[in-house]
Amino acid sequence: MTQTPETPDDDLLAAEMVLGLSSDDDMIAARRRIGTERDFADRVVFWQERMTAMTDGIDPVAPPARIKKKLMAQVFPKQRVTILQRLWLWQGVAMASLLFAGYLGVQLLEVKTQPGGQPTVLAAQLVSESSPLQVLAVVEPVKHEIALRRVAGTANEGRVLELWAILPDQAPVSLGVLPDSETTRILVPSELRSQAAQITLAISDEPVGGSPTGAPTGAVLAAGAMSEL
Template sequence: MSNPSDMTPDDTEFAGEYVLRVLPEDAHRAAAARAASDPTFAAEIRIWEDRLASLTDEIMPVTPSSIAKTDLMEQLFGVDPRPSFMERVSFWKGLTVALSAAAIASTLIIFGPTEPVLNGPVYVTELADDTDSLRILAVYDADTQGVQITRTAGAAVDGRSLELWFIGEGQEAQSMGILSEDEANETLALPAVWLDGVDSWSLAITDEPFGGSPTGKATGPILAASQMTRL
């Protein structure tokens, strides 16, 4: 073990290199081991950490998405201060149960999938917001591994995008991409593996910054969500 008189200028710079994390892994581990047994070296490390942390003064703060905080609190405490994504989905699910199977079947006939012969399972739902200003018919065909979207009402606010999410029961929402601004009819890919071991699943539409969520997780309000019904 070293004592204070053993500290050379070289040791001090070694401590600085350790803090910067520029050293290759073996040298870095050697420095960490030394810090654990040599309080003087450990003190040098702390001094460098303090000195160098001031460099972050030039970094502008970036406000995290609100969902990052919700996720963090859930991970740590298992509780969410606000209604969770799934709870909100359940709320919407309740609303859309009002759609009868017959209504879904008839809309399927009107807007139905282009493939006349259906082999794999087909799921369908209608996504609508509470004022019906946004209405989307979604049909999933296992054969094409895509969700055919038919938007009968609504569009993204100027400078914003509508993003479609796949939510397997008990899973986190996965983005399927943003809806086209101009096309009322389009097909978004839904890989069959996402449905592996999934008993029931939902689709949701959120309002996101232009081009879609910057985080890969929903950041904007849920405009509509609904469980898929197997036909």
């Protein structure tokens, strides 16, 4: 590899990218190459790791507590009225008609965002015979979110509920630990979105912090397959 300052080799291009010195064109090219060329990506990592050592001498400074509050409010906004919450306005009505009402709600939403689009709405009712836990899940197609509402049951004392997505013949993929709240929203991982209709959702009993192994370790407290509304 020849290198002169006039005709920079990949290593220099990587270093300039890390420093933020690249021209616009070089930066665009470098970003593209990171995604496609392993060697180039490794050069960027090499420089990134080393340049970051310039921050070693920077002392930590405790940020004011209000920043954390602002951040959490931004990342976890107070839930607006979701389809599920609308559904629950009609508590006592049969589940099927509730879900149908949700379907109409989603369609109305869809008309605004995707004119002419014909959305498929997926929902699952997570139950089991051995546990009182009951959770209703509806996939919101535009945002790729699963809106969950815990209808009955709670986590066991000192334990948490962890949600899993299971595709046929594949290992469960964790969608995270469920919060204590009755409702929550969870982003469908991008790799699962195209197969959302085949997903079975399951909730397992796990130690605080979630499964330490990446696979369910406790009893499955509720499960249900997605069905199209």
